[in-house]
Amino acid sequence: MACAVACTFSGRSATGIIALRAALEMIGVPYSWGGGGIHGPGYGTGKGSGTKGFDCSGLSEYAYARAGVLIGSTTQEQWRSGIKVAKELVEPGDLIFYDNDPDSDGPEHVGLAVNAERIVHAPYTGAYVRVDRLDRPQFMGAVRPEAGRADAGG
Numbered sequence: 311m312a313c314a315v316a317c318t319f320s321g322r323s324a325t326g327i328i329a330l331r332a333a334l335e336m337i338g339v340p341y342s343w344g345g346g347g348i349h350g351p352g353y354g355t356g357k358g359s360g361t362k363g364f365d366c367s368g369l370s371e372y373a374y375a376r377a378g379v380l381i382g383s384t385t386q387e388q389w390r391s392g393i394k395v396a397k398e399l400v401e402p403g404d405l406i407f408y409d410n411d412p413d414s415d416g417p418e419h420v421g422l423a424v425n426a427e428r429i430v431h432a433p434y435t436g437a438y439v440r441v442d443r444l445d446r447p448q449f450m451g452a453v454r455p456e457a458g459r460a461d462a463g464g
Contacts, residue, residue, distance in 0.1 A: 326403020326454070328377035333370070333422045333430045336439045339363050341432045347383055348375035357435050364432040366420045369439060370405055373422060374455055381405075381455050385420045392455040400426055400444070400452045408448040417450045 336351070342361040345354030346368025353362050364372065367385045374381045374391075381391035388405055395404055400423050407417035421431030421442075429444045 323403075325374075325377045325379060326401060328403075329370075329373040329379070329455075330403040330422050330424065330430070332376035333373040333439070334424070334441075336364065336369060336372070337430065337441065339432075339439045341365060341435055341437045341439070342368075343435060344368070346432075347371050348380070364439060366432045369430075369432045370420050370422055379455050385418060386416050388420055388455075389417050389451075389453060392453045395452040395454050397449070397452060401454070403454075405453045405455060406431075406444055407450040407453065408446060409450040410448050419448070423452070 339351050340361045340363035342354035342358055342363035343356050343365050345352050345362065346364030348371055350372055351363050353359060354365060367383060367388055370388055371381060371383050381388045389407055400406070402423055402425055404423045406421050406423050406429050408419040410418050421429035423444060424430055424441055427444055428441050430439065430441050432439045433442065
């Protein structure tokens with residue numbers, strides 16, 4: 311694993327660290343809307359469907375599946391996959407959610423916290439899985455998926 315930022319993973323359960331490492335191993339994989347999932351990169355739908363890669367929720371689904379936790383395949387399912395965590399308590403591996411549309415019913419984007427300042431995510435068509443700043447105005451919240459969870463809860 312090549313880590314683009316300082317990779318110190320203290321204070322987090324093995325589940326979150328395993329998921330984070332799996333996501334970091336995917337740095338450089340292309341974005342593909344609707345692409346990827348528990349088995350790794352895949353072909354998506356719509357714009358860029360000919361590209362094998364991940365969309366944001368496909369990357370996080372894959373990462374947590376590698377850690378043995380099924381969190382669902384959509385951003386909304388993943389938002390409901392564990393306990394909400396205050397921003398100041400975010401730990402490596404926590405899911406970080408963003409809402410780019412104030413009229414939407416929930417989050418529209420997800421990434422995994424690398425640390426308190428950075429996330430690894432699949433940002434948009436034409437981009438690649440990468441590490442970016444966590445703190446953006448669209449920040450909606452953080453979730454710590456429940457270890458051993460067998461379904462997305464709805």
